[in-house]
Amino acid sequence: MLSKACTYGLLASFYVAKANGSEYVSIRQMSDDLGISFHFLTKILQKLTLAGIMVSHKGPKGGVSLGRNPASISLLNIITAIDGPELLQECILGLKGCGHERPCPVHNHWLAIRNDLTTLFTERNLANASEEILSLNLRLA
Numbered sequence: 001m002l003s004k005a006c007t008y009g010l011l012a013s014f015y016v017a018k019a020n021g022s023e024y025v026s027i028r029q030m031s032d033d034l035g036i037s038f039h040f041l042t043k044i045l046q047k048l049t050l051a052g053i054m055v056s057h058k059g060p061k062g063g064v065s066l067g068r069n070p071a072s073i074s075l076l077n078i079i080t081a082i083d084g085p086e087l088l089q090e091c092i093l094g095l096k097g098c099g100h101e102r103p104c105p106v107h108n109h110w111l112a113i114r115n116d117l118t119t120l121f122t123e124r125n126l127a128n129a130s131e132e133i134l135s136l137n138l139r140l141a
Helices: 004-018 027-034 038-050 075-083 107-123 126-135
Strands: 054-057 063-066
Touching (some): 004 075, 027 038, 038 063
Antiparallel strands (some): 054 063
């Protein structure tokens, strides 16, 4: 459902938030730790930077940090920055014009799931995710 870039963007965001989001994190180190191609990761981080989710700093001690308070960065912000808003707005089968008047075979079921996902991605943010990652020792790679 989520693109590989989006999945990696979420992992990278969790990684930076876990590392105290206000400090710069080395992109090379993050790439190595998460097992993500450095070049692919930099393209993902560019999208997050353009969306104001990350701030990038060049130089020998450069890297990325969170662009704002982690409590104000929802998972939906990250998903939208990378994959766009279509995921939670379009027909799961990709049919044009799917809706209440002309539903596809899974429209009503997808609508309920889509609403649950929207709630989850809106309510979860980098602050509460990083707290759980640290307190429960959750893995990122």
